[in-house]
Amino acid sequence: MKTSLTDELRAAGKRMTRTRKAVLVVLEASQFPLSATELYTQLTNGNVAIDLVTVYRNLTALKELGMVTQLELHQEGQFRYEIKEGREHHHHIRCKICGRIVDLLLCPLKKLTALIEQETRFVVGDHSLEFSGWCPKCQ
């Protein structure tokens, strides 16, 4: 993990603590976005002493600093979190059977945004676009 993250935190009056570092390391290593519980389980299994509450509080803090993205996959009913550092804006597809989550490397929505703003007079901020389906193994 880059030391720049520590500096970034410090600049925002935050500290790079033992637990916060552990959260960042696990998020950085993950190939797919993690829920708070999954993150907690991975930390605990990796012998990091941490409370679930602390996981939530860190995720919230990191989200507010823009270091982590919070997302909701299609109809999952919970939030997942992903490191932003070094990753392009992207979306996901999740298998309805086994739950496997895969990154999609495209986002077709730049043009659409202008259209929506024209149509609704809203100013578009964020969007979420998540797919579900059946992965190769579960078909």
Next chain:
Amino acid sequence: MKTSLTDELRAAGKRMTRTRKAVLVVLEASQFPLSATELYTQLTNGNVAIDLVTVYRNLTALKELGMVTQLELHQEGQFRYEIKEGREHHHHIRCKICGRIVDLLLCPLKKLTALIEQETRFVVGDHSLEFSGWCPKCQ
């Protein structure tokens, strides 16, 4: 509300009950997708005696029959429900300030689906695409 809905229910071994009808009427009248709690509040204010549990159970049943769509708006952390009858497949935008929800009449994802299936070898089932931003009044 059309009587065909009653027939549709009956064909599936379900009954058109007092409460179920009330749920459908409120959903049909709503200009935007409702959460279970909002639906419950509207029913109660409209002097329909109903339990929140019954609202949930009806929404689940209607969803399974394909008469109602369940959706999650961007980062809202709860489900919303919408009547399918007579409405095209569409998406939504929600104001980050006042929570106002507006339908979007376009879905740009038909072409994209083929691309995703090619890229991931998944079979694409559903997708959710929801925007958030700032509505005209809140800008």
Next chain:
DNA sequence: ACGCTAGTGCAAGTCTCTTGCAAATAACAT
């Protein structure tokens, strides 16, 4: 090394949604 303040753990609470069970009622047969 000290002190201030952010961060943490524990307990308890909130909110959304689900389940178990006995009583009520819609649909159907007689």
Next chain:
DNA sequence: ATGTTATTTGCAAGAGACTTGCACTAGCGT
């Protein structure tokens, strides 16, 4: 109409994700 039965309902309780209060701990700036 009346009875039968399976669906539906209400109430109580529970599950799961997430939040809050508070006293204690520990970064990190001096």
